[in-house]
Amino acid sequence: MTAPIRIGIVGVGKISGQYFATIARLPILQLTAVADLNAGLAAEVAAEQGVRNLSVEELINDSDVDLVLNLTIPAAHAEVAMQAIAAGKHVYGEKPLAATFADGVKIIDAARAAGVRVGSAPDTVLGTGTQTARKAVDDGLIGTPISAVATMVTPGHERWHPNPDFYYQPGGGPLLDMGPYYISSLITMLGPVAKVIGAASHQRDTRTIGSGPRAGETIPVTVDTHVTGVLVHESGVLSTLIMSFDAAATKASNIEVHGSDATLISPDPNQFGGDALIHPVGGEWSVLPVSAGYRDAGRGYGIADLAATPDGSQQRASGDLGLHVLDVMLSLLQSAEQGTAVDVTTTIERPAPVPLGDAPGGVLPG
The missing domain is CATH 3.30.360.10 (Dihydrodipicolinate Reductase; domain 2)
Known part of the structure; x- marks a missing residue:
């Protein structure tokens, strides 16, 4: 992946503040746009963060967004993820991966077919x-x-x-x-x-x-x-x-x-x-x-780990683990x-251990 990875956030409710803080201090991450069904809240947050305020559809299809960070409520996780994958975007979502197992499988299968990555919280x-x-x-x-x-x-x-x-x-x-x-x-x-x-x-x-x-x-x-x-x-x-x-x-x-x-x-x-x-x-x-482990980590380190993981390797907070x-x-x-x-019908390999370090990609927090 090219760095920094450009992130568009769908859903700017209570948890989003922790992601904003991490994105701001990791050079491998860059926030480019936000969207929320609450137009007033989205406009306020966009102004605070100095980024564009888009509709959900505009954000998902925006050429300056590499990865959609899905912070919607669980019932909307699958819908937003599938739209982002269809647009050729990588997806990282808050937990759970989806509200139903069938939807979780659809997300993983669609991502594999599209050649994009899926990550899933928690990255704690x-x-x-x-x-x-x-x-x-x-x-x-x-x-x-x-x-x-x-x-x-x-x-x-x-x-x-x-x-x-x-x-x-x-x-x-x-x-x-x-x-x-x-x-x-x-x-x-x-x-x-x-x-x-x-x-x-x-x-x-x-x-x-x-x-x-x-x-x-x-x-x-x-x-x-x-x-x-x-x-x-x-x-x-x-x-x-x-x-x-x-x-x-x-x-x-x-x-x-x-x-x-x-x-x-x-x-x-x-x-x-x-x-x-x-x-x-x-x-x-x-x-x-x-x-x-990553020292002084915060929510969003899973996205940085995804961005720093070479092609052909599995990032640690992966969609497969989420499923x-x-x-x-x-x-x-x-x-x-x-x-x-x-x-339990699925299985996975244990994610790779995290050597003691400061941040994914070998960059120091700012």
């Missing part, structure tokens, strides 16, 4: 937190991996998000919203998943918005808001997953990985950094020195509904 797994933990596993510091526990508990995003409707619609819920961080991290450390066993519930049929101009408004809940289950990795490791929008809090937002020789704590996978801890048999907890994660999550929900174990 590229930071020093998860990568240092992965290196500990790869270096044999925990012995043979046996099991892992990943927990995310919150009372719900409606308490802080001014427009939380999509969190409680198909494509949302705690698993599809937060699960990609945890499952991507588990796959990065322990490899792909072969089978899942799940259970799910929801406690309330409505939620009340807690902030912003819609504060006090009630919205419907149409998805399960507490999901738990076991992921059976191809290696035989068993990962227990708990994802909830129904409870107050947890002190266990990290991931514990248990091995024959030691237990490892990988830091919160919703963050890029954090301390990885290890407790050997007969020893005590200690902090592992940072040994892998496998989506397959795992939807299989878990299917298992919960059916009350039986469900085989």
Whole structure:
């Protein structure tokens, strides 16, 4: 790919600010245009960023856009991605890759046919937190991996998000919203998943918005808001997953990985950094020195990694990984509904490890 890669962003809601910050400090990335169905917001953001404000159709077909960064709501991920691929653009999207497995497959198949790349959040797994933990596993510091526990508990995003409707619609819920961080991290450390066993519930049929101009408004809940289950990795490791929008809090937002020789704590996978801890048999907890990953990374490093990956090689936050994660999550929900174990139909190679460094492409943050 030529550098810098020119980016057009579709959807300039709350998460976009973190991408703007990363794009501004990585020379391998260049923002050229933005689009949003909220014309007033798009105009305001375009002026702030000093770029063009286009319609979605104009942006997708613009000759100065190499990659479409898709920050729309999950229900629109597939539609925007397919339009961008049809226009010959590379695509990087927020998680999940799509709201349905069929749509996820269509995206990957269309991209292969068009000769363009697809990347998918989360790229938090590229930071020093998860990568240092992965290196500990790869270096044999925990012995043979046996099991892992990943927990995310919150009372719900409606308490802080001014427009939380999509969190409680198909494509949302705690698993599809937060699960990609945890499952991507588990796959990065322990490899792909072969089978899942799940259970799910929801406690309330409505939620009340807690902030912003819609504060006090009630919205419907149409998805399960507490999901738990076991992921059976191809290696035989068993990962227990708990994802909830129904409870107050947890002190266990990290991931514990248990091995024959030691237990490892990988830091919160919703963050890029954090301390990885290890407790050997007969020893005590200690902090592992940072040994892998992009330092001081932020959202958008997955795009830079995509741009820096040579032709013929697979970037790390890839669409294939996003599809496998989506397959795992939807299989878990299917298992919960059916009350039986469900085989995961996709598989992948573990993404390549990230050597300790400053940024993709060998460039330093500005």
